[in-house]
Amino acid sequence: MAAQTLVESGRTVLMLDGGQRDDHYGPLVPATDFVTARTTDPDQHRYLLGDRFEAVPLGEVRTGAQLTPPRQFITEQVAKYLPLRSTSFFPLESLALGGLGSGWGLGCCRFSDQELAQAGLPLPAMKAAYAVVANRIGISGADDDARPYTTADLEGIQPTFTPDPTTALLLRRYQRRRGQLRQQGFHLGRPALALLTEPKNGRQPTSGRDLDFYSDTEQAAYRPWITIEALRRQANFRYHGGVLVVRFREVEDGVEVDAIDIDRGESLTFRAGRLLLAPGVLGTARIVLRSFGCGDTLPLLCNPYCYVPCAVPSRLGGEVPRSGTGFAQAAMFHDPGGRNEDVAMASIYGYRQLMMFRLLREAPLAFQDARILFRYLLPALLIMGIHHPDATAAGKSLALEPDPSSPTGDRLTADCRLDDQTVRRNTERERGFFRAMRSLGAWPIKRVDPGYGASIHFAGSLPFDGSGLPFSLHANGRLAPTTRTFIADGSGFRFLPAKSLTLSLMANAHLVATQALHE
Amino acid sequence: MPLAATDPPARDWRWRRDPHIVASMNLLRGQPDAGSKSPDEPADVRREAEVFGCYLVGSPISPAAVDLYDRASRVRTIPVPPSDARLIAFMLRNRRLVGPIDGALALVRPQSAVRKKLLLMAAILETRPEHAHLFLPGGGSAIGAVFAGVRGVLRALVGLPLVRLI
Numbered sequence: 001m002a003a004q005t006l007v008e009s010g011r012t013v014l015m016l017d018g019g020q021r022d023d024h025y026g027p028l029v030p031a032t033d034f035v036t037a038r039t040t041d042p043d044q045h046r047y048l049l050g051d052r053f054e055a056v057p058l059g060e061v062r063t064g065a066q067l068t069p070p071r072q073f074i075t076e077q078v079a080k081y082l083p084l085r086s087t088s089f090f091p092l093e094s095l096a097l098g099g100l101g102s103g104w105g106l107g108c109c110r111f112s113d114q115e116l117a118q119a120g121l122p123l124p125a126m127k128a129a130y131a132v133v134a135n136r137i138g139i140s141g142a143d144d145d146a147r148p149y150t151t152a153d154l155e156g157i158q159p160t161f162t163p164d165p166t167t168a169l170l171l172r173r174y175q176r177r178r179g180q181l182r183q184q185g186f187h188l189g190r191p192a193l194a195l196l197t198e199p200k201n202g203r204q205p206t207s208g209r210d211l212d213f214y215s216d217t218e219q220a221a222y223r224p225w226i227t228i229e230a231l232r233r234q235a236n237f238r239y240h241g242g243v244l245v246v247r248f249r250e251v252e253d254g255v256e257v258d259a260i261d262i263d264r265g266e267s268l269t270f271r272a273g274r275l276l277l278a279p280g281v282l283g284t285a286r287i288v289l290r291s292f293g294c295g296d297t298l299p300l301l302c303n304p305y306c307y308v309p310c311a312v313p314s315r316l317g318g319e320v321p322r323s324g325t326g327f328a329q330a331a332m333f334h335d336p337g338g339r340n341e342d343v344a345m346a347s348i349y350g351y352r353q354l355m356m357f358r359l360l361r362e363a364p365l366a367f368q369d370a371r372i373l374f375r376y377l378l379p380a381l382l383i384m385g386i387h388h389p390d391a392t393a394a395g396k397s398l399a400l401e402p403d404p405s406s407p408t409g410d411r412l413t414a415d416c417r418l419d420d421q422t423v424r425r426n427t428e429r430e431r432g433f434f435r436a437m438r439s440l441g442a443w444p445i446k447r448v449d450p451g452y453g454a455s456i457h458f459a460g461s462l463p464f465d466g467s468g469l470p471f472s473l474h475a476n477g478r479l480a481p482t483t484r485t486f487i488a489d490g491s492g493f494r495f496l497p498a499k500s501l502t503l504s505l506m507a508n509a510h511l512v513a514t515q516a517l518h519e
Numbered sequence: 520m521p522l523a524a525t526d527p528p529a530r531d532w533r534w535r536r537d538p539h540i541v542a543s544m545n546l547l548r549g550q551p552d553a554g555s556k557s558p559d560e561p562a563d564v565r566r567e568a569e570v571f572g573c574y575l576v577g578s579p580i581s582p583a584a585v586d587l588y589d590r591a592s593r594v595r596t597i598p599v600p601p602s603d604a605r606l607i608a609f610m611l612r613n614r615r616l617v618g619p620i621d622g623a624l625a626l627v628r629p630q631s632a633v634r635k636k637l638l639l640m641a642a643i644l645e646t647r648p649e650h651a652h653l654f655l656p657g658g659g660s661a662i663g664a665v666f667a668g669v670r671g672v673l674r675a676l677v678g679l680p681l682v683r684l685i
Contacts, residue, residue: 038651045587045646053591056642058635317664320657356654357642361629366622367637368575369671371654376664378656 001133001506002276002488002513003237004227009517012236014272015228016259018095018279019241020077025050025070026215034210034353035322047214048355057358061450064092066354067103068213074103077262081244082283083403083411089302091414091453093282095262097241098224100280100456106193106221106327107347107500108139110152114341118391118495120464121508122475129507129514130154137222137506138200139192145178146189149333149343149499158197160190161206164350166315166382167329173440185336186436191328191347194222194503208323213353221327243268245283246408247290248275248485255484260407274516277479278488278509281458282398285491286412288462288471288479289400297397298471301460301496304388304418304426306449308434309351310442315380326353332384332436333499334429342389344429345498349383382442386433387455387498388426393419398461416452457501459493476519477512488512564592566611571640574617576653580644587643595639602685603632609685616681622671623678 006013025047030037037044049055050069057065064075074096082093096102110130116123131154140158141151151157163171174181174188181188196205196219206212206220216223231237243259250256255275259268277284285298330348351359356374363370395417403411418426434444465472468480473492479485488509490501497504568588572580599607606624610617610633624631645654652658 035655038646038655039648042583042648044648044651045643048646049591049642053595053639053642056591056595056639058595058597058638317659317661318657320655352656355642355645356656357638357645360641361634361638364625364629365668365671366618366625366674367634367641368577368618369622369667369674370625371575371641372659372667373664373671375654375656376659376661 001136001227002278002509003231004136005132005510005513006276006517007231007234007237010236011517012238013231014238014240014270015231016243016245016257016270017097017228017239017241018077018081018099018244018262019097020073020095020262021097021225021241022070022073026217029070029211029215029217031217032209033322034324037211055355057361062090066358068354070214071103074100081260081262081407082286083406084282084414085401085411086414086416086453089414089416089453090451091282091302091458092456093280095244098228101224101502104502105347105500106195107331108134108137108141108192108194108503109150109345109497109499109501110154111497111499111504112149112152112340112343114339115343115495115497115499118341119459119497119504120475120492120494121504122511125511126504126507129511130503132510133503133506136227137194138196138203139503140195140197141192142190144189145174145182145187146191146331146333148340149187149335149345150189150192150331157192158200160193161195161197161208161325162323163190163329164324165318165321166312166350166380167348169312169315170330170348170382170440170442177439181436181439184432184436185334185338186432187333187335188330188436188440191331191500193327195325195327196220196222206325208325210322210324210326210353212326240270244408245277245279245287247287248277249291250482250484265407273484275485276488276513276516277485280489281461281491282412284487284489285398285461286400286408286410288487289398290408290410292470295399296471297399298461299392299463300396300398300414300416300458301390301392301493302396302416302453303390303455303457303496303498303501304422304452305385305455305457306430306447307383307385308430308437308447309445310382310384310437311377311445312380312382312442314441317376318379320352320379324350324352326350329382332433334432334436343498344386344388344426344433345500346384346386346433347500349385351378351381351383384433384437384442384444386430387457388429389498390460390496392460392463392494393422395419414453418452457496459490459496459501462487462491463494464492465494476515477508478516478519486512486516563611564589567592567607567636568640570611570614570617571637572644574614574621575637575641576644576650581647581649584643584647584650587647588640591639591643592636597632597635597639599632605685606631606633606682607636609681616678618670619674619678620681621678622674623682626675627679627682 142160203219328347332346334344568585
């Protein structure tokens with residue numbers, strides 16, 4: 001988003017990017033729907049399991065284990081170039097072309113005015129930035145009880161897609177219990193997604209192939225590579241992929257950036273008038289800590305997260321339509337005060353695209369019996385992913401330590417623990433979600449804690465504070481005490497709402513780029 | 520009271536599998552000694568595929584699925600400790616006991632090599648067009664699901680002593 005803003009302003013832009021991409025599996029995915037592919041394609045194992053059968057979970061399940069073979073490029077080269085040591089934090093990082101956006105869940109939420117204020121983001125400017133970004137990427141959604149928490153007052157929202165039958169049942173039941181649930185602070189509706197349901201800028205609307213986790217060919221789902229490919233056609237934009245930015249230093253007339261060529265291992269140096277860093281919070285922390293050459297620790301924000309499979313008994317053994325999408329089908333918000341400032345969010349998914357084998361090993365039954373049971377259970381299964389907001393607190397920190405085996409000579413360490421009060425509050429809130437789902441006829445089966453960091457929502461390592469002290473940001477995104485370096489990712493947020501984060505990250509990136517132009 | 524170093528070892532009366540007795544019994548039954556060859560020889564892997572596959576979907580599996588399992592076993596090597604090698608050899612000789620042993624392992628050793636091999640086979644079968652309908656959501660009946668659940672419990676009960684003895 002930042003690059004697009006700069007290019008559209010007429011500036012000459014060089015983008016340095018990890019640049020990992022999939023050229024192997026994508027072309028194998030047929031231009032048909034999921035069920036047809038499953039019942040006719042003799043080579044489906046190649047993109048469903050991988051040529052090295054890498055999708056079959058034979059070991060410990062880690063963050064990102066759900067990535068399908070065509071999406072595993074997202075974590076390519078990460079273990080080597082972005083090493084991290086922690087026993088309490090399990091994030092996912094990426095060197096993919098366009099970063100983690102290559103696999104984001106498309107959820108779009110505009111932070112409320114109160115949330116923006118808590119995060120340290122300027123209200124009127126962010127409101128305008130949301131509108132710019134929404135117009136660029138295309139968002140679909142509904143005008144229902146979720147809307148105040150998703151797109152709110154954003155205009156140009158496309159109609160939402162048809163939900164799967166189990167979610168449709170949940171939504172109908174919500175209408176009957178709406179008053180009672182809203183009184184308890186729960187609001188259910190359709191999610192706002194960066195998924196086109198109408199054509200836009202040469203991109204096609206979703207056709208319901210239900211292969212969203214395997215292929216981007218329709219471009220109905222917004223991915224950052226779509227923007228980068230469009231920018232590459234502009235004369236004032238140059239893309240340099242396959243590089244890892246290591247550090248920067250400000251010189252008299254600009255900024256020098258040291259990088260490593262990922263394929264060749266060579267050191268590279270680039271020069272620019274200004275530098276906008278947006279590699280993601282953990283990547284930015286590495287670069288800034290190296291560049292300042294000191295052993296400080298940085299704070300961190302990360303949404304606590306768990307997921308809960310739920311069964312809707314009346315849908316057991318039910319029919320599953322051919323057409324559909326694997327993205328979130330519904331969104332439930334818990335806003336106990338009704339002020340849209342302390343909100344937890346649950347995204348609700350169906351389960352089909354990710355295949356039954358990932359579930360089979362979770363059942364304490366012989367595989368043959370588990371297979372028969374899951375065929376009957378899957379139409380009734382909903383997965384509820386609950387995100388909690390996160391505020392600055394002691395016990396969450398990042399630092400760099402020497403590591404001679406790493407190409408950069410160091411690795412990130414993270415120590416992230418939630419205090420007992422936060423854990424208790426989150427547990428109580430989750431119980432509320434369980435009760436709300438039960439009242440809608442969806443029975444929680446099991447709470448799964450994938451570990452802190454699995455939300456893949458990070459922020460807050462270089463907070464906005466205007467003090468001008470090192471490791472903080474000015475209100476316009478400029479890194480203190482530099483004069484030409486701006487941070488355009490979520491590092492500056494002082495508070496991390498539980499809502500889908502990416503739309504706000506993109507709006508902030510656009511805003512920082514705009515402000516960098518005028519400084 | 521702790522045992523002194525000079526105390527004689529306590530007699531363990533639990534049943535132990537004597538390899539000589541097992542080999543002799545196998546010979547009497549006209550079966551080769553399972554411990555005499557590596558369980559990862561190609562013929563064994565293909566036999567594993569046929570037995571495990573047939574167990575998982577209830578009918579003989581396609582040659583293409585066997586080929587894929589053969590290839591997958593070479594690419595995703597699953598270390599097999601001796602206890603699991605004995606179980607696999609037993610399962611290949613006694614097809615009807617694959618389910619009970621799988622059911623018992625699901626309870627007591629869900630990360631065992633046997634379970635990993637069965638999971639690999641299940642994933643392969645799920646991606647074969649000829650077997651995919653058995654894994655797609657929908658279909659089945661409440662009676663079938665209840666039957667599978669009850670059978671799963673009974674299988675585990677039968678399999679538990681086998682897993683401990685073999």
